[in-house]
Amino acid sequence: MTEPLLRLDAISRDYGSRRVVDQVSIDIHPGARHALIGPNGAGKSTLINLVAGTLHPTTGRIHYAGCDIHRWPPHRRARAGIARTWQHPALATPLTALQNVLVAVPGQHPATIRPHPRAVIAAHTTLAQVGLTAYADTPAGQLAYGDQRRLEIAVALAGRPRLLLLDEPSAGLTRPEVAHLVDLIRDLPAEMAVLLVDHNLHLVTAACDTITVLHHGAQIATGTPAHVQADPEVRRIYLSQPSDDAEPADPAAGHDPGPATPAKPVLRVRHLHAGHHGATTLTDITLDLHPGRVTAVVGRNGAGKTTLINTVAGLHPATAPTDILLHDQQITGLSARRRARAGIGLVPQGRRLFAGLTVDEHLALPRPHRTRRHDRTPADVLALFPGLADRRRHRPHQLSGGEQQMLALARALLAAPAVLLLDEPSEGLAPAIIDTLALTIRTLATSGTGVLLAEQNLHLALRVADEIAVLDHGTIALHLSADEARTVPARLHDLLVIPAGSAP
Numbered sequence: 001m002t003e004p005l006l007r008l009d010a011i012s013r014d015y016g017s018r019r020v021v022d023q024v025s026i027d028i029h030p031g032a033r034h035a036l037i038g039p040n041g042a043g044k045s046t047l048i049n050l051v052a053g054t055l056h057p058t059t060g061r062i063h064y065a066g067c068d069i070h071r072w073p074p075h076r077r078a079r080a081g082i083a084r085t086w087q088h089p090a091l092a093t094p095l096t097a098l099q100n101v102l103v104a105v106p107g108q109h110p111a112t113i114r115p116h117p118r119a120v121i122a123a124h125t126t127l128a129q130v131g132l133t134a135y136a137d138t139p140a141g142q143l144a145y146g147d148q149r150r151l152e153i154a155v156a157l158a159g160r161p162r163l164l165l166l167d168e169p170s171a172g173l174t175r176p177e178v179a180h181l182v183d184l185i186r187d188l189p190a191e192m193a194v195l196l197v198d199h200n201l202h203l204v205t206a207a208c209d210t211i212t213v214l215h216h217g218a219q220i221a222t223g224t225p226a227h228v229q230a231d232p233e234v235r236r237i238y239l240s241q242p243s244d245d246a247e248p249a250d251p252a253a254g255h256d257p258g259p260a261t262p263a264k265p266v267l268r269v270r271h272l273h274a275g276h277h278g279a280t281t282l283t284d285i286t287l288d289l290h291p292g293r294v295t296a297v298v299g300r301n302g303a304g305k306t307t308l309i310n311t312v313a314g315l316h317p318a319t320a321p322t323d324i325l326l327h328d329q330q331i332t333g334l335s336a337r338r339r340a341r342a343g344i345g346l347v348p349q350g351r352r353l354f355a356g357l358t359v360d361e362h363l364a365l366p367r368p369h370r371t372r373r374h375d376r377t378p379a380d381v382l383a384l385f386p387g388l389a390d391r392r393r394h395r396p397h398q399l400s401g402g403e404q405q406m407l408a409l410a411r412a413l414l415a416a417p418a419v420l421l422l423d424e425p426s427e428g429l430a431p432a433i434i435d436t437l438a439l440t441i442r443t444l445a446t447s448g449t450g451v452l453l454a455e456q457n458l459h460l461a462l463r464v465a466d467e468i469a470v471l472d473h474g475t476i477a478l479h480l481s482a483d484e485a486r487t488v489p490a491r492l493h494d495l496l497v498i499p500a501g502s503a504p
Contacts, residue, residue: 168428265289
């Protein structure tokens with residue numbers, strides 16, 4: 001057998017007294033497709049950062065292509081052929097898709113006014129590889145979230161790496177996009193090795209030959225997908241399946257529905273129009289949000305879910321004849337700050353936490369306006385999210401994805417919002433953490449908060465929502481109760497998976 005391209009030799013990483021990676025040893029050979037899975041907080045992203053060089057191990061060694069690289073800086077590792085993506089897309093959003101890829105093409109200096117023709121050809125070839133040819137001249141910031149994730153992979157591939165590190169590449173992608181990602185990973189050059197972190201088990205088992213399972217930083221299993229899936233300890237820890245006899249989870253289980261006769265709407269959205277750089281994204285969106293109820297907005301990537309959330313929050317401008325009313329008061333022309341003071345809370349996609357602040361410092365920031373009752377204290381939200389109580393002095397990079405999501409929720413709740421806007425809250429979360437998230441959303445609704453949820457995960461949306469609105473081509477194509485939605489899955493499938501007007 002050939003020598004491994006990457007060897008992790010009993011590496012560990014500590015944050016103070018907390019060990020987040022514990023004596024992990026892995027060999028990855030050229031051409032391998034190797035996945036890391038495990039619950040949130042298992043240490044997966046930390047392990048990716050240790051290989052990429054953004055973190056250094058507390059103990060142990062990292063060998064790459066026969067060299068001990070555990071103290072090499074990230075740029076030296078990148079030049080040696082290690083490329084990576086991030087949990088949330090890290091792109092130069094003002095630049096076009098082509099320009100983002102050109103920056104990574106070997107021999108193409110970013111400051112060059114006229115790129116070399118060979119570099120342009122290489123960039124176009126890489127965009128075609130990920131299915132983004134049609135978006136070459138589109139600014140990265142205008143791409144749908146799923147397309148941004150594909151563009152980030154293109155940027156990584158443009159450097160012609162020997163080892164590709166993918167951190168949650170399927171987060172926010174639709175099923176067809178995940179299927180394309182599987183093909184992309186499988187079709188990479190035979191000599192290129194891939195180390196993949198993802199919670200999507202379909203992607204992992206379809207694209208990878210070997211899986212390593214982490215739990216609390218420790219390596220509990222390594223083997224083929226079939227071997228790992230059959231491991232009872234893996235199923236118990238990661239999938240929350242205590243035995244083969246356990247009943248499958250009911251999507252509606254634990255759903256405490258809102259009042260049968262909804263109260264007066266707390267938020268009214270009428271004839272909302274919005275767009276990007278002259279192109280219309282949303283047309284004539286009309287919604288009512290009631291206190292104590294959850295309205296879920298679902299749709300394919302690019303349908304306009306995030307634009308809707310950001311327009312209601314005041315982060316994106318609406319165009320006439322939009323009307324947005326909170327407690328029957330016109331807020332259409334208010335800034336995002338004034339809407340927040342009036343009672344609009346937001347948990348944005350990607351969480352957007354402050355890198356330099358601890359959990360305690362995040363929770364010390366929000367304050368409700370004096371006209372609204374301050375009924376939650378930091379102690380209250382820590383009781384709602386007990387996993388954060390032991391992390392109060394930790395900064396975001398020291399938290400798991402699930403803990404970061406809970407912190408973003410806790411921060412929003414401390415401002416006592418009448419309306420809570422949630423944009424893709426399940427992104428990058430393990431199945432067991434999504435269960436906790438579902439319970440939390442229902443608990444918030446039960447307390448009287450109106451929740452507007454934009455979510456790619458239809459299972460979660462059906463589990464927590466009272467109403468479902470399906471966005472398609474910038475309009476609401478279907479609006480029905482969650483109970484009705486569960487009885488017509490084919491209608492939802494047609495709108496969420498098969499583009500309208502396409503051939504069957």
